Amino acid sequence: MGEKNAALIRVRNLRKSFGGVVAVEGLSFDLLQGEVLGLIGPNGAGKTTIVNMITGFTKPDAGEVLFKETRLTGLPPYKIAELGVTRTFQIVRPYPSLRAYKNLIVPLWSPRARQFASTRGGDRDAVAIDLLEEVGFERDAYVPYKLASALPLGYLKRLELARCLALRPEVIICDEVFSGLSMSEIASMLPLIERLRMKGVTLLMIEHRLRELFSVADRVVVVEFGVKIGEGVPDEVMQDEKVRRAYLGEETGL
Ligand SMILES: Nc1ncnc2c1ncn2[C@@H]1O[C@H](COP(=O)(O)OP(=O)(O)OP(=O)(O)O)[C@@H](O)[C@H]1O
Ligand SMILES: [Mg+2]
Incomplete structure (x- = not known):
């Protein structure tokens, strides 16, 4: 475990355009060891594009992302995950025809997970059930054994987190894990x-539900039209005129 407050991920001058649309421009920020950092901004601000550039799903036009001393930019997503930088997807991506716990078998077979498995012992199915329990599946209910296609969204969001945890991550980037959930479902995810x-685990959380985000986030970075317009402690950042204007008319729960 590194020193607290050291930069674990450094995002430097990222830029990405799609045709004529500049989705992200000149974006830099640090994700600090051990923090929960919120990444917020109105619809279409570029948040998912930023996540995709950090995790190797989208190649930036310019700029770079460093994880400790390693350059992530240019590496494929699986290699970035192998380093312990993991993500969830805004649109959940289960293997629908597999049972919930079997969805974890792929990450549990990865070299990174296997490296840890030897110290943990037990077979992979048992480890998978443990991981589901860790994210809030009830062990004695049938739900870990259901087909993923039969799971309600609340469990699918938790399954996304379990897939990250299977890799013993240093970083989890959550792209809207609260979206589509009821208030009580969100409340039950906060303790997790x-x-x-x-x-x-160091967390970068993209969220529209600001009230719930601010109950767990240490700091936030605000983007609008792909540009950083604010950074700091949530309450202070939200006082800023530019940030308030960006959020006019958005549903934030504040
Ligand atoms: N693959 C793509 N091809 C073309 N345009 C894209 C692509 N991905 C994103 N964009 C555009 O880039 C901009 C940023 O999109 P992005 O999905 O990153 O925003 P976001 O902040 O995640 O939005 P939301 O809050 O709705 O999830 C938008 O204008 C979007 O239409
Ligand atoms: Mg998005």
Whole structure:
């Protein structure tokens, strides 16, 4: 475990355009060891594009992302995940025809997970069930054994997190894990976020539900039209005139 407050991920001058649309421009920020950093901004601000550039799903036109001393930019997504930088997807991506716990078998077979498995022992199915329990599946209910296609969204969001946890991540980037969930479902996920933090996982959370985000986030970065317009402690950042204007008419729960 590194020193707290050291930059774990450094995003430097990222730029990405799609045809004529500049989705991200001159974007730089640090994700600090052990923090929960919120990445917020109105619809279409470029948040998912930023996540995709950090995790290797989209190649930036310019700029770079460093994880400690390693350059992530240019590496394929699986290699970035192998380093311990993991993500969830805004649109959940389960293997629908597999049972919930079997969805974790792919990440559990990865070299990174296997490296840890030897110290943990047990067979992979048992480890998968443990991981589902860790993200809030009830062990004694049938839900871990259901087909992923039969799971309600709340469980699919948790399954996304379990897939990250299977890799023993240093970083989890959550692209709207709260979206589509009811208020009570969101409330029941907040303790899970706190537990991840206590385990030492560093979190970057993209969210529209600001009230819930601010209950767990240490800092936030605000983007609008692909440009950073604010950064700092949530309450202070939200006082800023530019940030307030960007959020006019957005549903944030604040
Ligand atoms: N693959 C793509 N091809 C073309 N345009 C894209 C592509 N991906 C994103 N864009 C455009 O880039 C901009 C930023 O999109 P992005 O999905 O990153 O925003 P976002 O902040 O995640 O939005 P939301 O809050 O709705 O999830 C938008 O104008 C979007 O239409
Ligand atoms: Mg998005």
